[in-house]
Amino acid sequence: MKISGNINETRTIVKEWKQQGLKVGLVPTMGYLHEGHLSLIRRAKAENDRVVVSIFVNPMQFGPTEDLASYPRDLDRDAGLCENEGVDLIFHPEPSEMYESDFCSYVDMSGLTEELCGKSRPVHFRGVQTVVSKLFHIIPADHAYFGQKDAQQLAIIKRMVRDLNFDIEIVGCPIVREEDGLAKSSRNTYLNKEERQAALILSKSLKAAKELTENGEKDAEKIISCIRNIIHTEPLARTDYIEVVDFDTIKPVKTIKGTTLIAIAVYIGKTRLIDNIITA
Ligand code: PAF
Numbered sequence: 001m002k003i004s005g006n007i008n009e010t011r012t013i014v015k016e017w018k019q020q021g022l023k024v025g026l027v028p029t030m031g032y033l034h035e036g037h038l039s040l041i042r043r044a045k046a047e048n049d050r051v052v053v054s055i056f057v058n059p060m061q062f063g064p065t066e067d068l069a070s071y072p073r074d075l076d077r078d079a080g081l082c083e084n085e086g087v088d089l090i091f092h093p094e095p096s097e098m099y100e101s102d103f104c105s106y107v108d109m110s111g112l113t114e115e116l117c118g119k120s121r122p123v124h125f126r127g128v129q130t131v132v133s134k135l136f137h138i139i140p141a142d143h144a145y146f147g148q149k150d151a152q153q154l155a156i157i158k159r160m161v162r163d164l165n166f167d168i169e170i171v172g173c174p175i176v177r178e179e180d181g182l183a184k185s186s187r188n189t190y191l192n193k194e195e196r197q198a199a200l201i202l203s204k205s206l207k208a209a210k211e212l213t214e215n216g217e218k219d220a221e222k223i224i225s226c227i228r229n230i231i232h233t234e235p236l237a238r239t240d241y242i243e244v245v246d247f248d249t250i251k252p253v254k255t256i257k258g259t260t261l262i263a264i265a266v267y268i269g270k271t272r273l274i275d276n277i278i279t280a
Contacts, residue, residue: 001083003075003090007098007138010091014052014139022049026141026168028132031055031092032072033081036176036184040145041085043173052139053082054091056098061127072189091139098134107133112159112250116152116263117274120240128153129160136166144168149175149183151261151276155250175275177203183275190271198236199268202275205230209262210277218256220244231266240265240272247278 004010017024025044029037037053044051055078062068075092082090106126112118113125136144146154154172161170176184181203182196191199205227212226227242245252247259256279263276 001079001087001090003079003092005091005093005097007093010052010089011138011140013089014050014141017050018140023143024048024139024141025051026135026139026144027051027053028135028144028146029053029055030057030071030186031078032074032186032189033078034176034184034186034188036147036149038081038085039176040147040173041082041087043171044143044145045086047143047171048141050088051086052089052091052141053078053087054135054139056091056093056131056135058098058127058131059095060099060130061124063121063123066121067187067190070190072186091135098131106130107160107164109156109160109163112152112156115245115250115252116241116243117265118152120265120272125153125156129156132157133160133164133166136161136168141168143171145171145173147175148172148278149185149274149276151247151263151278152250155247155261159248181207183273185273187271187273191268195236195269195271198234199271199273201231201234201237201268202264202266202273206262206264206275206277210279213256213262213279220252220254220256223256223262227262227264231264236268238267240267 025048027040027044057071059068107129108126158170182199209223209227224242231237231239242264245261247261260279261276265274
């Protein structure tokens with residue numbers, strides 16, 4: 001497995017693979033890999049001849065008061081995990097390699113980015129779209145793999161690829177959870193023991209919402225109240241949002257029909273966690 005921090009070298013390696021007719025899968029990450037990432041890597045391995053994992057904590061997608069400085073980083077550990085999974089190449093650039101000092105070109109979108117996380121993280125999705133576009137240019141893969149835990153990000157990237165005609169297929173992969181239900185996330189490392197226990201309220205509330213929908217409830221307001229009431233029972237939890245939206249447009253819906261996303265963002269102490277379920 002090779003690790004490269006250089007854009008030209010990475011592009012040359014991937015282009016050579018493509019010239020040999022090999023299928024390439026890309027797993028974009030910010031590192032500190034967990035089972036959720038490994039599930040993306042395994043899917044990429046199963047569906048491609050070569051797999052590239054990008055590890056880059058992208059400064060552009062963090063707001064000024066967010067956790068860029070404290071975001072967990074451990075390249076040696078990540079490299080060991082990637083090697084075990086049979087990854088062929090890690091792309092791990094420095095911020096200066098990705099963003100020249102006079103960088104001023106951005107990829108943005110209206111609508112989908114303004115809902116859910118976009119309300120409290122106004123610069124986040126512009127940063128995500130910009131870096132993901134750059135990664136798609138640097139690593140001309142056939143498939144790119146994203147987790148459904150960041151469901152809004154997945155919907156935005158799918159739309160960006162469609163709107164801007166990127167020649168890549170986006171593959172959404174299911175959320176991976178701890179045994180007790182907590183969705184895997186690099187940010188779970190911020191939680192102390194008490195907060196870790198309190199964080200179970202997210203998956204617990206969504207499980208109740210899922211049962212409600214499975215029993216035929218279609219009214220978004222009733223589903224939202226069910227989730228809200230459960231989250232309120234946890235003193236360490238503070239709700240950012242609870243929303244029921246169409247998965248393609250990310251617009252709120254009053255009634256569940258088609259593919260609907262039930263998404264929540266909840267602060268546990270200072271840590272903001274997101275989770276969701278998608279109803280088919
Ligand atoms: O989901 C993430 O880890 C990041 O938002 C991504 C897609 C790697 C872009 O920095």
